[in-house]
Amino acid sequence: MKKEITVTINGETRTATVEPRMLLAHFIREQLRLTGTHIGCDTSNCGACTILVNGKSIKSCTMLAIQADGKEIITVEGLATVDGLHPIQEGFHLNHGLHCGYCTPGMMLRAVELLAGNPNPSEEEIRWGISGNLCRCTGYNNIVKAIQYAGAKMRGEELPSTEPQFV
Amino acid sequence: MIPAPFDYAAPKTLGEAFALLEQHGDEAKILAGGHSLLPMMKLRFASPSFLVDINNIPGLSYIRESDGYLRIGAMTREAELEHSGLISSKYPIFTDASKLIADPQVRNMGTIGGNLAHGDAANDHPAVMLAMRAEVVVSSSEGQRVVPIDEFFFGFYMTAVQPNEILTEIRIPIPPAHTGSAYHKLERKVGDYATAGVAVQLTLGRDGICSHAGIGLTNLNPTPMRASRSEEALIGEKLTDAVIARAAEMAAEDCNPSEDLRGDEEYKRAMAGVLTRRMIHRALDRAKA
Numbered sequence: 395m396k397k398e399i400t401v402t403i404n405g406e407t408r409t410a411t412v413e414p415r416m417l418l419a420h421f422i423r424e425q426l427r428l429t430g431t432h433i434g435c436d437t438s439n440c441g442a443c444t445i446l447v448n449g450k451s452i453k454s455c456t457m458l459a460i461q462a463d464g465k466e467i468i469t470v471e472g473l474a475t476v477d478g479l480h481p482i483q484e485g486f487h488l489n490h491g492l493h494c495g496y497c498t499p500g501m502m503l504r505a506v507e508l509l510a511g512n513p514n515p516s517e518e519e520i521r522w523g524i525s526g527n528l529c530r531c532t533g534y535n536n537i538v539k540a541i542q543y544a545g546a547k548m549r550g551e552e553l554p555s556t557e558p559q560f561v
Numbered sequence: 562m563i564p565a566p567f568d569y570a571a572p573k574t575l576g577e578a579f580a581l582l583e584q585h586g587d588e589a590k591i592l593a594g595g596h597s598l599l600p601m602m603k604l605r606f607a608s609p610s611f612l613v614d615i616n617n618i619p620g621l622s623y624i625r626e627s628d629g630y631l632r633i634g635a636m637t638r639e640a641e642l643e644h645s646g647l648i649s650s651k652y653p654i655f656t657d658a659s660k661l662i663a664d665p666q667v668r669n670m671g672t673i674g675g676n677l678a679h680g681d682a683a684n685d686h687p688a689v690m691l692a693m694r695a696e697v698v699v700s701s702s703e704g705q706r707v708v709p710i711d712e713f714f715f716g717f718y719m720t721a722v723q724p725n726e727i728l729t730e731i732r733i734p735i736p737p738a739h740t741g742s743a744y745h746k747l748e749r750k751v752g753d754y755a756t757a758g759v760a761v762q763l764t765l766g767r768d769g770i771c772s773h774a775g776i777g778l779t780n781l782n783p784t785p786m787r788a789s790r791s792e793e794a795l796i797g798e799k800l801t802d803a804v805i806a807r808a809a810e811m812a813a814e815d816c817n818p819s820e821d822l823r824g825d826e827e828y829k830r831a832m833a834g835v836l837t838r839r840m841i842h843r844a845l846d847r848a849k850a
Contacts, residue, residue: 395568397569413566414566414567414568414569414612415563415564415565415566415567415602416563417563420563436562436603437600437603438596438600438663438666438667439752441664441666444666450640450669451665451666451669452666452669452670453666453667456595456596456599456600456667456670457595457599457670458569458592458595458599460569460571460614461571461592461595461614461616463571504665504666507665508665511644522660522665523665525664525665525751525752526663526664526665526666526667526751526752527664
């Protein structure tokens with residue numbers, strides 16, 4: 395039996411009718427047509443589908459759309475503003491935090507929650523913090539640097555160098 | 562993957578939830594964090610015709626001490642346990658376990674009640690609960706009953722929770738002074754199920770003699786397992802390296818692991834022994850601190 399749900403997504407209120415079995419990831423991509431949220435493994439392992447629901451990072455392949463009724467959702471499309479990129483996007487851009495880009499939206503939204511709870515994480519805390527997000531391109535080093543950059547920018551500190559480091 | 566069709570309700574009170582469970586019987590499943598149930602439904606290992614989502618029922622998420630018990634509401638998220646000051650200062654075994662469960666996103670959803678009620682010997686909290694001699698509060702329209710953890714796990718995905726009941730609270734007796742506890746699991750990668758996992762809680766009496774011991778094993782038996790002989794080998798003894806090594810050997814001998822991609826039986830037995838020894842030492846260090 396289909397049911398009506400209302401969500402606030404990236405600040406916009408949307409009402410839609412869904413089957414209870416519709417997954418939130420499919421709802422966002424196919425019904426709301428916001429395809430920045432990627433589906434990778436579809437088994438809650440890879441983290442590509444990570445979004446924020448009421449400020450908490452969750453894997454949208456393992457939540458029902460109907461469970462999001464009344465909730466506030468942020469996807470990658472909600473990060474940038476008219477003033478420019480979100481600090482985490484800027485960090486990924488300047489630090490080469492992506493190659494193919496498939497994991498990037500989920501990685502960034504996970505990082506946003508991590509930095510909200512821990513504005514100045516150590517490298518180890520960042521690595522544990524993104525342990526639910528797989529990247530098969532970068533080897534993670536530049537993702538860690540991107541998150542450190544975003545943290546510094548959000549704290550209003552001097553920004554770390556984004557020059558490539560050859561080791 | 563999309564689950565088979567089902568109908569869904571998100572009651573606002575326990576009373577409404579009980580009525581739905583009574584109406585739909587064993588065709589209904591309770592949706593808590595959903596990170597065991599929904600994957601099983603996507604794979605068609607489970608096809609309930611009705612989901613009772615208990616996420617919108619207030620009052621099921623809390624961590625507090627009262628009347629001699631640490632009380633944890635069944636809908637308390639793993640992330641809340643992981644970041645609780647009370648837990649990390651007084652019950653570090655939960656911090657040990659919580660940070661090894663899946664990954665941050667899953668811990669934002671997964672609940673301690675669901676981790677137990679799923680009845681999977683590969684989950685981490687059952688062993689912790691065995692070590693801490695927890696009690697599980699199960700509620701229905703007829704009232705509450707309290708199930709000791711040793712009577713909770715019946716078999717593969719089977720627990721004492723009946724189709725008309727909801728697990729609502731976990732109670733852990735507040736341990737006496739000079740108690741230490743620890744949990745660790747060996748895993749192939751972050752967030753994997755345990756190749757082997759061991760939870761230990763010890764209490765030291767006068768002269769450093771062990772007065773209480775609880776040891777639970779993860780994924781080393783078809784159901785979560787108490788290493789009874791290892792516990793008995795510690796109680797009444799001064800915990801020398803030799804005594805600890807003997808208790809660890811008993812855990813390796815007594816467990817019943819099955820071969821899978823994580824290792825063969827011999828390897829898992831060996832790891833059960835290694836982890837039991839290490840966790841007894843860690844619990845002992847914490848008991849002395």
